[in-house]
Amino acid sequence: xxxxxxxxxxxxxxxxxxxxxxxxxxxxxxxxxxxxxxxxxxxxxxxxxxxxxxxxxxxxxxxxxxxxxxxxxxxxxxxxxxxxxxxxxxxxxxxxxxxxxxxxxxxxxxxxxxxxxxxxxxxxxxxxxxxxxxxxxxxxxxxxxxxxxxxxxxxxxxxxxxxxxxxxxxxxxxxxxxxxxxxxxxxxxxxxxxxxxxxxxxxxxxxxxxxxxxxxxxxxxxxxxxxxxxxxxxxxxxxxxxxxxxxxxxxxx
Numbered sequence: 001x002x003x004x005x006x007x008x009x010x011x012x013x014x015x016x017x018x019x020x021x022x023x024x025x026x027x028x029x030x031x032x033x034x035x036x037x038x039x040x041x042x043x044x045x046x047x048x049x050x051x052x053x054x055x056x057x058x059x060x061x062x063x064x065x066x067x068x069x070x071x072x073x074x075x076x077x078x079x080x081x082x083x084x085x086x087x088x089x090x091x092x093x094x095x096x097x098x099x100x101x102x103x104x105x106x107x108x109x110x111x112x113x114x115x116x117x118x119x120x121x122x123x124x125x126x127x128x129x130x131x132x133x134x135x136x137x138x139x140x141x142x143x144x145x146x147x148x149x150x151x152x153x154x155x156x157x158x159x160x161x162x163x164x165x166x167x168x169x170x171x172x173x174x175x176x177x178x179x180x181x182x183x184x185x186x187x188x189x190x191x192x193x194x195x196x197x198x199x200x201x202x203x204x205x206x207x208x209x210x211x212x213x214x215x216x217x218x219x220x221x222x223x224x225x226x227x228x229x230x231x232x233x234x235x236x237x238x239x240x241x242x243x244x245x246x247x248x249x250x251x252x253x
Contacts, residue, residue, distance in 0.1 A: 007032030015093030023221025172241030188247025214249035
């Protein structure tokens with residue numbers, strides 16, 4: 001048996017139209033899975049079509065993850081597109097807001113917590129119910145380096161990603177003995193749209209971060225593929241409740 005084979009597995013990946021979510025969705029399809037990607041606008045259908053043109057099995061679902069009714073509807077639409085089965089859930093969608101903590105608007109706080117934390121929990125819950133029926137499933141949440149420390153000017157993001165880490169552990173405690181693996185990937189500093197405020201090479205903070213990373217570079221969506229495939233496969237069957245850094249060694253420097 002190829003422990004890493006996920007041929008024919010059915011997956012939902014939120015935030016699958018760009019950045020890390022795109023990379024992980026592509027990695028799962030490259031490894032043989034059929035994937036539904038969630039996106040916040042009609043672009044999701046174009047991205048899904050582009051994946052299909054490459055020979056992959058992909059479906060797009062447009063959803064506003066801040067809207068609780070909309071995301072429940074999207075989950076069941078995705079489940080139907082997959083033939084009523086879900087083996088893998090990747091909660092990759094996330095948003096960022098930056099303000100000094102003393103002036104951080106509560107409206108931005110609410111948006112970040114709803115998308116990054118509450119939506120993650122509810123989608124875990126919805127997928128978990130389906131997975132518990134068959135006694136098997138792989139849930140992969142996307143935590144962050146900020147799950148381990150606080151960051152600057154991002155209190156809502158820090159709270160949300162700390163919460164994602166703890167939700168992952170809590171669900172593991174309840175579901176590990178019932179056939180579901182719940183783990184999280186904690187990306188390091190990634191060169192994506194979310195970090196454009198930091199990735200300008202003339203930015204002193206960019207230089208400080210890069211110098212601290214032992215691999216001397218920021219990560220890319222492709223760097224997320226291997227860990228995601230691993231956590232989706234039988235190779236990770238005895239890994240549960242783990243928060244796995246994919247950070248080029250940043251945490252240990």
